[in-house]
Amino acid sequence: GAGVSQSPSNKVTEKGKDVELRCDPISGHTALYWYRQSLGQGLEFLIYFQGNSAPDKSGLPSDRFSAERTGGSVSTLTIQRTQQEDSAVYLCASSLGLAGANEQYFGPGTRLTVT
Amino acid sequence: ILNVEQSPQSLHVQEGDSTNFTCSFPSSNFYALHWYRWETAKSPEALFVMTLNGDEKKKGRISATLNTKEGYSYLYIKGSQPEDSATYLCAPSEGTALIFGKGTTLSVSS
Numbered sequence: 001g002a003g004v005s006q007s008p009s010n011k012v013t014e015k016g017k018d019v020e021l022r023c024d025p026i027s028g029h030t031a032l033y034w035y036r037q038s039l040g041q042g043l044e045f046l047i048y049f050q051g052n053s054a055p056d057k058s059g060l061p062s063d064r065f066s067a068e069r070t071g072g073s074v075s076t077l078t079i080q081r082t083q084q085e086d087s088a089v090y091l092c093a094s095s096l097g098l099a100g101a102n103e104q105y106f107g108p109g110t111r112l113t114v115t
Numbered sequence: 116i117l118n119v120e121q122s123p124q125s126l127h128v129q130e131g132d133s134t135n136f137t138c139s140f141p142s143s144n145f146y147a148l149h150w151y152r153w154e155t156a157k158s159p160e161a162l163f164v165m166t167l168n169g170d171e172k173k174k175g176r177i178s179a180t181l182n183t184k185e186g187y188s189y190l191y192i193k194g195s196q197p198e199d200s201a202t203y204l205c206a207p208s209e210g211t212a213l214i215f216g217k218g219t220t221l222s223v224s225s
Binding site: 004033035041042043044045048050056058059091093098100101102103104105106107108109 | 146147149151157158159160161164166204206208209210211212213214215216217218
């Protein structure tokens, strides 16, 4: 079946512009996670959604970052007024339930470059 | 915030060698531990999800053990093959989010 998809695969933007990254999770997966990997760093948790519960935004690095998940499916991560330190690979993952005991299925990622 | 340490940071072995990596994490509030394999130009792929102290899991030539009381997990690869070359990530969880370590990068030469 279809896996997790993300778009765009690559995005180059100028400093100060807003960007939107999209994630389509596996159908039926109630939990959706966003991570990023900056150069030389590990995977950094950003935010997760579980069903209709309020999202856990504890990993968002600043108020320039926001995310929403419409209809319990597709999610969009928005970065406003991008900065060069936002350059990273942004990964989305979904799981059947909260990832505590459920393996996560990752998308191919979006490579964001802020010039 | 969980502090996850993985060692070694990188490892280079010959085909046929067996190897193991370590993941250390705080033992308090433990809920589960995940291992993922991340090959270059691909997405991370789940290997194991472990929840109980003393858990041992196996998938082919790869196995893992878990000690929740002392806060560590070992990943073993028996008879390494070039296709095992990847970064191996561990990620403990306190119930919801996963906190990933920086990984161990394995390179296997034929």
